[in-house]
Amino acid sequence: MADLKIQGLAKSYKDVRVLESIDLDIASGEFFTLLGPSGCGKTTLLRTIAGFQHQDKGEIIVKGERIDNKPAHKRDIGMVFQDYAIFPHLTVAENVAFGLKARSLPKSEIEARVAESLKMVRLDGYQNRLPAEMSGGQQQRVGLARAMAIRPTLLLMDEPLSNLDAKLRIELREDIRDIQRRLGITTIYVTHDQEEALAVSDRICVMNKGNVEQIGTPFEIYRKPLRRFAAAFVGTMNFLPAQLDGGRLVVGGQSIPFPGSEGAVEVAIRPENVVLAGAGGEGDAILLKGEVRKVTFLGREAHYTLKTDVGEIVAQVADPEHDFIVMEGRQVEIRLPLNKIALFRPNGDVVKAGPAR
Numbered sequence: 001m002a003d004l005k006i007q008g009l010a011k012s013y014k015d016v017r018v019l020e021s022i023d024l025d026i027a028s029g030e031f032f033t034l035l036g037p038s039g040c041g042k043t044t045l046l047r048t049i050a051g052f053q054h055q056d057k058g059e060i061i062v063k064g065e066r067i068d069n070k071p072a073h074k075r076d077i078g079m080v081f082q083d084y085a086i087f088p089h090l091t092v093a094e095n096v097a098f099g100l101k102a103r104s105l106p107k108s109e110i111e112a113r114v115a116e117s118l119k120m121v122r123l124d125g126y127q128n129r130l131p132a133e134m135s136g137g138q139q140q141r142v143g144l145a146r147a148m149a150i151r152p153t154l155l156l157m158d159e160p161l162s163n164l165d166a167k168l169r170i171e172l173r174e175d176i177r178d179i180q181r182r183l184g185i186t187t188i189y190v191t192h193d194q195e196e197a198l199a200v201s202d203r204i205c206v207m208n209k210g211n212v213e214q215i216g217t218p219f220e221i222y223r224k225p226l227r228r229f230a231a232a233f234v235g236t237m238n239f240l241p242a243q244l245d246g247g248r249l250v251v252g253g254q255s256i257p258f259p260g261s262e263g264a265v266e267v268a269i270r271p272e273n274v275v276l277a278g279a280g281g282e283g284d285a286i287l288l289k290g291e292v293r294k295v296t297f298l299g300r301e302a303h304y305t306l307k308t309d310v311g312e313i314v315a316q317v318a319d320p321e322h323d324f325i326v327m328e329g330r331q332v333e334i335r336l337p338l339n340k341i342a343l344f345r346p347n348g349d350v351v352k353a354g355p356a357r
């Protein structure tokens with residue numbers, strides 16, 4: 001049974017529709033991420049599940065029971081916020097104990113759970129500190145310990161890493177993932193950071209303008225986007241205008257057999273799937289000529305920005321040879337292997353998902 005089922009959830013602020021009609025099924029123990037640009041409705045969806053605001057339409061069902069008419073504190077949900085939201089005048093231990101006291105647990109049980117939760121987030125020994133005496137990363141660990149101490153059915157996290165620097169973000173996201181796996185707690189995580197979403201999630205829900213664009217594993221979302229929006233939002237994607245005409249795919253001056261569909265499309269291909277001539281490559285491919293406009297050397301790889309007749313293409317070359325680096329301004333042949341491309345309609349629908357493997 002799904003741990004959390006959301007059906008037809010809609011929400012407007014005054015006249016503005018922020019959630020259109022959201023349906024989600026989240027399995028027990030799943031790490032499920034809402035990913036999308038600023039303003040797409042992620043926070044609104046999360047806050048509606050938490051009970052901080054009420055939907056206009058739809059249902060929220062946890063383990064078979066409707067919870068959307070219950071007040072927030074009766075929903076058995078732990079929440080971690082972007083700005084930590086821990087009490088500055090309470091010690092670490094008092095912060096973690098806060099939700100437990102509200103539940104009137106015996107003192108010994110509270111002490112045991114506080115100790116256990118702080119150990120889990122690697123903050124044992126910090127019981128008596130005040131939040132001001134701790135780093136941002138440590139304060140967020142307190143936020144996590146507080147949310148987990150109540151042993152909630154659902155853990156909701158709203159951009160918990162946004163206020164931390166890059167190194168700490170990676171460290172804490174690994175910790176969050178480890179703790180979540182160990183406890184098997186069903187988690188909904190909000191982020192606008194696609195790399196973070198790919199790194200931590202069991203499944204990702206890509207949202208845009210109050211709608212779900214695609215739900216899938218990180219692999220599926222990255223490798224087989226089924227909507228142009230998901231293809232463009234997650235990772236880097238090259239898009240080139242093309243036409244399906246009389247059973248052929250026409251790109252620039254080239255035409256390749258492609259039966260079954262007609263009309264305007266865009267060819268989409270990831271930089272790592274673009275092959276520069278001289279780097280090998282067999283099988284059917286779209287062949288283009290390009291001029292190297294810019295080379296960005298990144299150590300393990302280099303990015304080539306190439307100007308072609310049909311638009312700019314970025315190619316990523318792993319383990320680049322020195323020769324490649326010095327070729328700004330040179331003409332190169334570009335192969336776009338057919339089994340690595342996807343095709344999208346102007347309305348964003350997929351015609352061909354790619355790449356095939």
Ligand SMILES: Nc1ncnc2c1ncn2[C@@H]1O[C@H](COP(=O)(O)OP(=O)(O)OP(=O)(O)O)[C@@H](O)[C@H]1O
Nearest residue numbers: 013014018036037038039040041042043044045192
């Ligand atoms: N209380 C409110 N009153 C009116 N409009 C609101 C309110 N809260 C949010 N909105 C609007 O609803 C839309 C969705 O906001 P929401 O915070 O859910 O998006 P988000 O995807 O979480 O974005 P962000 O990553 O910036 O937090 C935005 O256009 C926002 O301006």
